[in-house]
Amino acid sequence: MLYIVLVLVLAALGLLVSALITASSLWAWVSIGLSVLAGLILVVDWLRRRRRSAAPPAPEAPAAPADSPPEPESPAEEEQTTLIPASGDLGDPADTPEPAPADASAETETTSDSEPGVEETPDEDVAVLADLDDEVVVVDEYPRYHLRTCPWLGPRDTIPIGVGEARQLGFTPCDRCRPDATLVAAHR
Ligand SMILES: [Zn+2]
Numbered sequence: 001m002l003y004i005v006l007v008l009v010l011a012a013l014g015l016l017v018s019a020l021i022t023a024s025s026l027w028a029w030v031s032i033g034l035s036v037l038a039g040l041i042l043v044v045d046w047l048r049r050r051r052r053s054a055a056p057p058a059p060e061a062p063a064a065p066a067d068s069p070p071e072p073e074s075p076a077e078e079e080q081t082t083l084i085p086a087s088g089d090l091g092d093p094a095d096t097p098e099p100a101p102a103d104a105s106a107e108t109e110t111t112s113d114s115e116p117g118v119e120e121t122p123d124e125d126v127a128v129l130a131d132l133d134d135e136v137v138v139v140d141e142y143p144r145y146h147l148r149t150c151p152w153l154g155p156r157d158t159i160p161i162g163v164g165e166a167r168q169l170g171f172t173p174c175d176r177c178r179p180d181a182t183l184v185a186a187h188r
Pocket of ligand 1: 174
């Protein structure tokens with residue numbers, strides 16, 4: 001269709017030139033007629049395309065909403081379920097005071113008995129303990145320090161540490177194995 005318009009416009013241009021050369025108004029009128037014809041063809045063509053582009057979406061529209069909504073939702077849900085546990089893991093392990101080597105050891109026991117109580121240590125013993133570097137052990141993510149022989153430790157992975165350093169880091173003595181009383185007694 002556009003080729004016809006192009007030919008008509010070129011013909012009209014040629015006629016216009018010949019009208020100017022020959023000074024004949026006939027060619028000019030024919031040229032104007034061809035131009036108007038080309039314009040009409042363009043308008044008709046535009047109207048046809050407009051009907052075509054307007055018509056197809058109508059039958060497709062009712063079918064699309066029924067199928068499309070579930071598709072975009074399901075991928076979004078999958079992304080959320082993978083993201084939530086990842087962010088949860090990052091937030092948790094900040095509650096208890098931990099020594100530096102805590103990161104290296106894996107968590108092995110989560111089902112055993114609860115943390116023992118805190119041994120009460122007299123102030124004069126605390127002063128003695130601060131200068132001692134006798135070895136006690138701690139367990140990752142638990143705030144107590146113990147003697148190696150403590151029955152609570154069981155199969156847990158223990159981290160050896162000096163008793164003075166353990167107290168500096170905020171660990172407290174276990175009231176089952178009573179490391180403070182034992183170490184102070186051994187020191188005296
Ligand atoms: Zn203990």
